[in-house]
Amino acid sequence: MKGSRIGAWIAVIVGASYFIIPLLGTLEFSLRMRRGVYSIDAYASVFTDPQFRATFGYSMLMALLTIVFGMLLVVPTAYWVRLRVPRMRPIVEFITLLPLVIPAIVIVFGYLRMYNSSSVLPLTGNAMGTNILLVFSYITLSLPYVYRAVDTAMRAIDVRVLTEAAESLGASWTTIMFKCIFPNVMSGVLSGAFITLAIVMGEFTMAALLNRPAFGPYLQLVGANKAYEPSALAVIAFTITWLSMGLLNLISGARRGAPAR
Amino acid sequence: MSFLALNNIQKSFGPVQVVQNFNMNIEKGEFISFLGPSGCGKTTVLRMIAGFETPTGGTLYINGKDQRPLKPNQRNIGMVFQAYALFPNMTVYDNVAFGMKVAGAPKAETDSRVKEMLGLIKLDHLADRYPYQMSGGQQQRVALARALAVKPQVLLLDEPLSALDAKIRVSLREEIRAIQRQLGITTVFVTHDQEEALSISDRIVVMNAGKADQIGTPFEIYNTPATRFVASFVGTLNLIEAEVIDPASNCIRIGDQDITLKQSLASYNGGDKVSLALRPEAGSLSEGIKSDTALTGQVVSAHFLGSVIRTRMDVGGNVISFDMFNSPGVTPPVAGETVTLRFMAADLLVIRD
The missing domain is CATH 2.40.50.100 (RNA polymerase II/Efflux pump adaptor protein, barrel-sandwich hybrid domain)
Structure with a gap:
């Protein structure tokens, strides 16, 4: 008993060290920009860089749009599949998994062929069109995670009975969706949203090949040309991700104690 | 014509006919129970009245109006489900008020109706609770109040007591019957429990393999069963x-x-x-x-x-x-x-x- 507990602790320490030591190394390196002393010069350099603010703001906006439009696509789809065509579920699940096996570069080249300036729908012909295309591509990339998060949340409630109860009380389809279904799958929507945020903030291929000023290509650019700033950016990116995860845990923890509102 | 008239109602799921030429005339204010074993078609008939299933054949009239072209949200039917089906994100008050809000009723009228309904089920002190903070019996009473709040022309109860323990079942079924009598609402109650059906119904429809084997008062059903199935299923x-x-x-x-x-x-x-x-x-x-x-x-x-x-x-x-x-x-x-x-x-x- 005592031996197995020591073994478990050793496993935890080794596992934690595997993740923490490189991070500590990165953090430590990011603080050594000024020779001989620890400083936050690298962070100051990053935060004062107008490109950082521009790309970070741009990617945050893209993430927000991806979350909103992604949820408007995924929640009604998952709901409809559960309610009306449950036999289609394996097919829909397979389709949502495709972005995991089709490389982003293949998808983006497909976009470039389909929506170039000489096509019927020349989305790449202007910045707004390309931004729309980028949001679509982010929705595609996050689909495997978002669909599963929402579908799992739907499994926790009896979608069919709630729908029928609302219908018998005179509710229309939109009322059912926004008053009865969305609030009750909010935990899935939130976890999907945070995963989407993390994906969008770090995505490089789509943004670079569509030539958009996103945070992913900026990270790559800084990494290729500077020494300490990339480490600072990595720490910042980790912090953002952790904050997202922490927020997710906080919200889902609060939701375990209280219902969705 | 009766208040609720089902004439030659049929329903097939693919090649399987689950309801065969079902006929039933229910008068206003009657309490009717559909009694039968699992898979006999009783819930399917109920769901056709509610509009959740479309009959393959036959006609369905409520208060002289053909219900077949109407969607479930256009029929003004109250329904109580076995699994309560309360909206988890809403308080008891909001659940009961839901139907009236959807109908666009004025706030004061909604408030007064909700309070009246909560008083009827004796849960006015729990208006701010969420469904997860209540017992099964309490949740089902809220579901009943919610269904009644919209003043439905017919109340449908789909095995509402099945998920409750024995003691609560008895008290709640008496409460349901008392409320039904008080409001005079036409009610269809689905159950597989003969004691439940015998104790609270004006008339019972004993269903077997998609057909009504016998329709009669509890006394008639129990004392003079028409078929071998009724005789073996009841009592x-x-x-x-x-x-x-x-x-x-x-x-x-x-x-x-x-x-x-x-x-x-x-x-x-x-x-x-x-x-x-x-x-x-x-x-x-x-x-x-x-x-x-x-x-x-x-x-x-x-x-x-x-x-x-x-x-x-x-x-x-x-x-x-x-x-x-x-x-x-x-x-x-x-x-x-x-x-x-x-x-x-x-x-x-x-x-x-």
Whole structure:
């Protein structure tokens, strides 16, 4: 008993060290920009860089749009599949998994062929069109995670009975969706949203090949040309991700104690 | 035309016909129970009334209006589900107010109606609770209040007591019946529990394999079952196989004992096989009981059930159960003992297959 507990602790320490030591190394390196002393010069350099603010703001906006439009696509789809065509579920699940096996570069080249300036729908012909295309591509990339998060949340409630109860009380389809279904799958929507945020903030291929000023290509650019700033950016990116995860845990923890509102 | 009229209603799922030519006329304010085993089609009929299923054939009228073209949210029907189906994100108050808000009722009217409904189910002190903070019985009462708040023309109850424990079931079914009487609302109640159906219904529809085997008052259903299925499903009826000896004198033979029935056997021929039904409480071993006929047989077993002693006896290959009230002076029969069961011939009913 005592031996197995020591073994478990050793496993935890080794596992934690595997993740923490490189991070500590990165953090430590990011603080050594000024020779001989620890400083936050690298962070100051990053935060004062107008490109950082521009790309970070741009990617945050893209993430927000991806979350909103992604949820408007995924929640009604998952709901409809559960309610009306449950036999289609394996097919829909397979389709949502495709972005995991089709490389982003293949998808983006497909976009470039389909929506170039000489096509019927020349989305790449202007910045707004390309931004729309980028949001679509982010929705595609996050689909495997978002669909599963929402579908799992739907499994926790009896979608069919709630729908029928609302219908018998005179509710229309939109009322059912926004008053009865969305609030009750909010935990899935939130976890999907945070995963989407993390994906969008770090995505490089789509943004670079569509030539958009996103945070992913900026990270790559800084990494290729500077020494300490990339480490600072990595720490910042980790912090953002952790904050997202922490927020997710906080919200889902609060939701375990209280219902969705 | 009746308030709720179902004429030749049919429903098929692919090649399987789950409801066959179902006919039912329900008057305003009646409490009707659909009783039957799982898969007999009772919930499907209910769902067709609600609009959740579309009939394959037949007509469905409520208050003279054809319901078939109407969607569920256009029918003004209140429904209570087995799984409560309260909206988890809403308080009790918001759940009950939901239908009225959807209908665009003024706030003051909604507030007054919600308070009235919560008063009716005696849960006005729990208006701010969420469903997860309440017991199953309380949740189901809220579901009932929610269904009634919109003043539906028909109330549908889909096995609303099945998920509750025995004690709550009894009290809640009495509460449902009292509220139904108070509001005078036409109600259709689906259950597979015969005691529930017998105790609260004006009339019962016993369903079997998609058809209504018998429609009648609880008294009629229990005492004069029309078919073998009704006889076996409602109560613990003895089914006895007999042979017609003389149709003219209503004489039948059970094993080697002849009995004259009160019921006419004019439609039978001598030698025909008939099924007879006898309630366990209709017979007694006591000589003092009012009886005009008797059967003699050997005791197979005697079980002490508290207030009664249930005895099983063999008569010509038929095992007949009967109940004796327990009292300190009663000696239970023992297995193998020859006993005479006395009863009124009128209690022995010929039933259809």
